[in-house]
Amino acid sequence: MRDRTLWTWHIGAGLVILVLLGLHMTIMHLNATLGLVGVGSDEPIAWENVAARAGSIFFTVTYVLLLGAALFHGFYGFRNILMELSPGRTLRTIINVGLSLVGVALFVFGTWAALAAPGAASMGG
């Protein structure tokens, strides 16, 4: 894929991270502040709250989306750093293919974890 397309996806992924990470930080770390205006829970990491979020389609979708965006953004940035070390053609191919495979594997694993979470939560509850 050409650098223009990858770079555009990189910026797009950054915007997705900005929104979804903001949401994550708000829910998980600003609970005391949110409590002042009467929303949010007192203990975001309490088991019942974790299980409730795991069972929510909205949260599952945002987790998978955030995972994909973060993986692409991070791995593309890492690839750029490696490319600036001026690798040869073969090494470039190895880096591109290697990072793509690791990224896809992590995405599949993370997605499986997000989808399996409701079942695990119900067993734990």
Place this chain on the structure above:
Amino acid sequence: MTDAAVKQVTFHVRRFEPGVDRAPHWESHAIPLTPGMTVLDGLWKLKELSAPSLAWRSSCRMGICGSCGMLINGRPRLACNTQISELGTDVVAVAPLPNFAIIKDLVPDLRPMFETHRELMPYLIRDDVAEQDDPTLEYWQSPHELEHYLQFSYCIKCGCCMAACPTVATDPQYAGPMPLGQAQRYNTDSRDGGFAERKEVLSGGSGPWRCHFAGECSQVCPKGVDPAKAIQLMKRELVSDLLRMRKRRDPAPVVQPPKGPRREEIPAAPPRTAGEA
């Protein structure tokens, strides 16, 4: 005035002759400083007095030709455009532009830069080749359209921006600020229709995507051009094009020159010297 009263300036000059020297080395020479002396004047004086074999590249002596770009006290500058007095020191260290191979002494090998420049097609690309080769009319362009690219057209290809760019220093794939800035200059020109051809090159690995936006190119440009801005504008245009959000336009039409009485203070164009039938 006695000789003792003449102010001296010391030039540290980095010298290297491939095939003779194993590595570059520094030489120091003191020369008399005269009012208004530029670094280029100093080099000529140096050559006259104590270093006759010193080599550098220069031509116009007025900041137009871009030949005398060199590293002066750690900063890429034009030697002809730099007064020694403005350096604020009586020691002038002169070295060839970094990020280029050295041909001899202060002469950098600028060929890779110009080859990349050529690959990015820095000229008007239009269908009416006959009109370009033998103009009969004028390409219409408004002053507002001219403003879009005017500052980028001030580039004199001296290579100072390339010498200052940290990405050019470390990444041989990167095209660099001068070629990219000039590609943007033509992409923005309303008379040009070559965006589709240039984007084929610019969308690849040598395009603007590797720019870290350090901004050093714009800091050192002796003509006040802002290549860093050109590169960011280029990214925006290329991404807009990918997302099909770029406003398409046809190259400026060919029109009759404006009619009416000619203002007397404007001299007539000289007779053509080339392209006569």
